[in-house]
Amino acid sequence: MRTSRFTSVLLAGATTLSAFAVGAGPAVAAAPDPAAVTASPGDQEVEVFAEDGAISRAKVPTASPFVAEPVMNAAGAAADGAVTKIVNNGSTDSKLDVVMIGDGYTASEQDKFRKDAAAKWKDISAVEPYATYRKLFNVWAVGAVSQQSGVSGDPKQDTVRKTALGSHFWCNSIERLLCVDIKAVDTYAAKAPQADLVIVVSNTAKYGGAGYGSTQSPLGYEGIATVAGGNGASGQIAVHETGHSLGKLADEYVAEGTTPYKGPEPGQPNISTLSADRMRQDKAKWYRWLGKTSPDGGTVGAYQGAGNYPSGLNRPTDNSVMRSLGREFNLPGREAMIAGFYRRASPLTSGTSVTTRLTATDRLTVDLPVSGTKLRWYLDGKEVTALRDHKTIAVSDLGPTGPKPSAHELKAVANDPTSAVVDPALTPALTRSLVWSVTR
Ligand SMILES: [Zn+2]
Known part of the structure; x- marks a missing residue:
C-alpha cells in the first residue's frame, strides 16, 4: 500500500x-x-x-x-x-x-x-x-x-x-x-x-x-x-x-x-x-x-x-x-x-469490491488478517448486533425489510484491540471500515 x-x-x-x-x-x-x-x-x-x-x-x-x-x-x-x-x-x-x-x-x-x-x-x-x-x-x-x-x-x-x-x-x-x-x-x-x-x-x-x-x-x-x-x-x-x-x-x-x-x-x-x-x-x-x-x-x-x-x-x-x-x-x-x-x-479486507451492488440474495465475506480483531456490521448506521464477529453474512441476515426494495448502506468496521498499542494518536490506524451499497 x-x-x-x-x-x-x-x-x-x-x-x-x-x-x-x-x-x-x-x-x-x-x-x-x-x-x-x-x-x-x-x-x-x-x-x-x-x-x-x-x-x-x-x-x-x-x-x-x-x-x-x-x-x-x-x-x-x-x-x-x-x-x-x-x-x-x-x-x-x-x-x-x-x-x-x-x-x-x-x-x-x-x-x-x-x-x-x-x-x-x-x-x-x-x-x-x-x-x-x-x-x-x-x-x-x-x-x-x-x-x-x-x-x-x-x-x-x-x-x-x-x-x-x-x-x-x-x-x-x-x-x-x-x-x-x-x-x-x-x-x-x-x-x-x-x-x-x-x-x-x-x-x-x-x-x-x-x-x-x-x-x-x-x-x-x-x-x-x-x-x-x-x-x-x-x-x-x-x-x-x-x-x-x-x-x-x-x-x-x-x-x-x-x-x-x-x-x-x-x-x-x-x-x-x-x-x-x-x-x-x-x-x-x-x-x-x-x-x-x-x-x-x-x-x-x-x-x-x-x-x-x-x-x-x-x-x-x-x-x-x-x-x-x-x-x-x-x-x-x-x-x-x-x-x-x-x-x-489494513486490518479488514474483502474479496467483494466495495463497488459491488449487493442484493437480497447475496452473501458477503470479509477477512480479518490479525487474530483477535473485532468486527461489527452496521446497516444505515445502526449496528446489527446479531452479526458481531461474523466474517460471512447473508444480506437476508440484516433483519426485516420494508414493503418495497430500497437502497441501504452496509458497513463493516474492524478493530484490532491489541494492548500493545496504547497511544491515542496511533490507535485510529487500528480501525478500518468498508462500505457497500445494498438493495433489499
Ligand atoms: Zn539503526
Whole structure:
C-alpha cells in the first residue's frame, strides 16, 4: 500500500537523524561528523552490523564497481527479472509489500534464491510483532540473473564476482559491510507490483549486511537492507532496519566518537532528553509504558545513551533490537512497529469490491488478517448486533425489510484491540471500515 512516506535518509548519524525528523518532529542536532567533510555528494550513509550484535555506521558509495549485466542465454533471459509471490496474503492495496531481490545467483541458481529468500522472511517474521502480524505482508521475490555465482569479497578481500546488483563485502574497507549498487536495485525493485520495503538477498554464507535508508528512490520504498542469503544470523539485520523504516524508531546504541547530546527533544518515539520522572510529570514520550516489563527484558525506564549519543538522550530499555541485533523490540518500539504496519496494511479486507451492488440474495465475506480483531456490521448506521464477529453474512441476515426494495448502506468496521498499542494518536490506524451499497 502506498501512503505517506519519508523521502529523507533514515539511518545515519547526525545528518540522517535530522533529515529523518522532518516528518516526525523536531530534529536531533547535528554532531560533528568528520566523514561528512570528505564524503562525495553521492555517498550514502549505512549501518554496519557486527556478528556479536553490535551496530555502527559508515559512509559508502551508491554505485558498485562489481555490477555487471548478465551474459544472457534463453534461460537466463527468461529468469532475469522474473517476479514470484513467495508470501501471498492478498491484494497489494491492503498489504505491506516486501520485495526481495537476489544477487550473485546465476540463471541455474534462481530456485536457490527463492528458497533463501523464503528462509530469510521466515527469520524476520518469527520476531514480534511480525509474528503476530505476518498476514499483513506480501513478499515478492524478484530474480536477478548474475554472470557469476557468489559475491565479491567472499571468501577473500580481492575475490571479484560480477553480479547483477554488484554485492560486495569489504565495502568502505569493512569486511562485514555488504554493499550494493542502488541504481541496479531500483531497476529490479521496479519489476514488483509494489515495493514498500526492499531486501537484497546475496548469494553468500559469509556473515554481513548493510542498512540503507531512503535512497530518494521514485519507487517510494522505505529502505534497503542487504542480507547474506546463506547466513542464518543475517535476517536480524533486516529486523533492525525495519525499526527505522516502518517504526520510525531511532537507534538506541551509542556511536563511536560522539559527544553528549545537547539538542532539543527529538521526534522519534524511543529516544528522549527527559528523565522517567519528567516523562510521567509531562505525560510525554513513553510515559504510558514506564515500569512495565518489556519483551526485550527488564523494565521500561529511561536509560542513558541513545540516538548514537553517549549521554543527553535516554532509551526505554537496556538492550532492545534498536541497540543490538538478535534482540526483541521493547514496548514503545513494538507499539511503533504495529502502527507502522497499519500505515501500509489494513486490518479488514474483502474479496467483494466495495463497488459491488449487493442484493437480497447475496452473501458477503470479509477477512480479518490479525487474530483477535473485532468486527461489527452496521446497516444505515445502526449496528446489527446479531452479526458481531461474523466474517460471512447473508444480506437476508440484516433483519426485516420494508414493503418495497430500497437502497441501504452496509458497513463493516474492524478493530484490532491489541494492548500493545496504547497511544491515542496511533490507535485510529487500528480501525478500518468498508462500505457497500445494498438493495433489499
Ligand atoms: Zn539503526
